[in-house]
Amino acid sequence: MQINIKEKNSYSREMSVHIPWDELQNDFNKHVKHFNKKIKLPGFRPGKVPVKVLLKQFLPSIEADFVEHALNTYYLKALKEKELIPVNKAEVEKVDFHYEGDMTFTAKFEIEPELILPKLKKKSLKVQKTTYIHDAEDVDKVIHDLQRSHSTMETVEDGADEGHFVLADLQKLDHTGVPIIGNKLEKQYLKVGGGVIKDENLDKLKGAKAGDTIRMFLTENEQGEKSEYDVSVINVEKEVLPEINEDFIKTVDPEATTEDEFRANLEKRIKDNYEHRSLDAFERQLSDAMIDLVKPEFPPSMVDSYLDHIVEDVKQSGRPGAENLDEAKVRETYQSVAERNLEWYMVRKALINEHDLKVTKQEVEAEIRQLVDRSPQHAQEIE
Structure with a gap:
């Protein structure tokens, strides 16, 4: 099998495939036997029609049926040989095959482009980190919200x-x-x-x-x-609103036995949430700065696929109006979100590959525990 790859740009590929008859013959013969079992001809038992008779009467149908089967088989073989992973469905054209002849076809598809990161120096990225400071008013507000949720x-x-x-x-x-x-x-x-x-x-x-x-x-x-x-x-x-007494505290925070312990526990959670909020904002700014520096490319089909999933999620959400969804409006609304997320996906993947980053099972479990500690009411969903 001969394979020729043309690179249209960083992500578009045109793959021309040529398979000689001697490589196709065994597959073709197997296909003829399979076709034979489906044909009923007067004077012959099912599956016992002589091959010459089959080819004489049904050759165009056999060829078309074989091509449909063989295209997928040899397309996947060619991709594996060239170590290519398409991100969209290929556009197959210029298909040519006749009995005892070679098969040729061309497949156009898109792949994730290889991203080479620039060498980073000190002060290559300019980002700010915001620190959120909590006070007694924050604790009072959380307590009031808890009272309202149990009112x-x-x-x-x-x-x-x-x-x-x-x-x-x-x-x-x-x-x-x-x-x-x-x-x-x-x-x-x-x-x-x-x-x-x-x-x-x-x-x-x-x-x-x-x-x-x-x-x-x-x-x-x-x-x-x-x-x-x-x-x-x-x-x-x-x-x-319920009174802030022993029963209320036991209901909303079983670990606390006094109001002081209750307030201290809330203060710790608020502090932890603020720290994570600060870290999340910092990481967002950092990722935006990396995107601006690297300016990664991605194929349009990846955006289309991303938006397809969003549309499907909205349809399955059960929200009011989901049945008569304006898909075009949803796509327009989430277009910039999809593009930004894919840009960061490309940069993040390049960083992981370049530095051979790996996450252990223990690290995953530790992160889950932290998430549960921050949002104990959602523990079952997180785990």
Whole structure:
């Protein structure tokens, strides 16, 4: 088998393959036997049709069937011989084969380009490291968030006030104030003084009680468009935060026995998270600086494949609107993300190969333990 490789650029390859008949003959004969088993001819048992008869009556079909099988086989053999790994499906053309003749074909495909890193000197990369400093207010905020996550709701009898939650049915109205059939949202929670319930709407809902109906304009979308609604109040509730006592501490932090220990544990987690946040930001700046210095190339098909996976992930996510997904918009949104991630992938791979970097099983396990320590609530997902 003769193989000729043309390099169009750093990642595009055109591979011409020539296989002489003497290399093809055994495969072709096996294929004829396989074809024989599928053919039914009057006067012959299945699989017992003489080869000469088969070739006389079905040669074009046998040739076409063989080519379909042989192309993949010899394409893969050629890739293995030349140690090439395509990143996309090859475009095969100029296929030529006839019985007792040689086979030739051309395959065009893309590969990951070889990246040669420049010699780095001192101060080749300019990056800054940001240090995040925590204080008591950060601890208080985390405690408040934990209280909210374990809060209960209590019915308010004397009317809604700022910070309360109104459970209501929302009936959309047309410009004349008539209800629009099919445009009713049932049992929606509205926070008084938050989200869409602020400014003039805040005053309208203050004092609201179960059974009241209040007409107001609510924001419909990110563009700020508003529509008029009848808000039929079902119930008014307020959030009741748990006290910071022994039971609460035991629930949210079983390792702590006192409030001081609880706060100390939280402070350590905040400090660790800030340190990792600082390190993540530094590593991001460092990788961006390396990308700017190296300016790696990558084949367009790698971007297409990356975006294909993102589109598929969004489709399978079960998010609202996933069924009628605008694929073009998703691709446009994530185009720059895909390109940046592939640039860093190319640089990172070159660094790993150049310095023969390896990760041990013990290092992986240690990293998993650190991740679990930082986010114990997600331990099962991480492990």
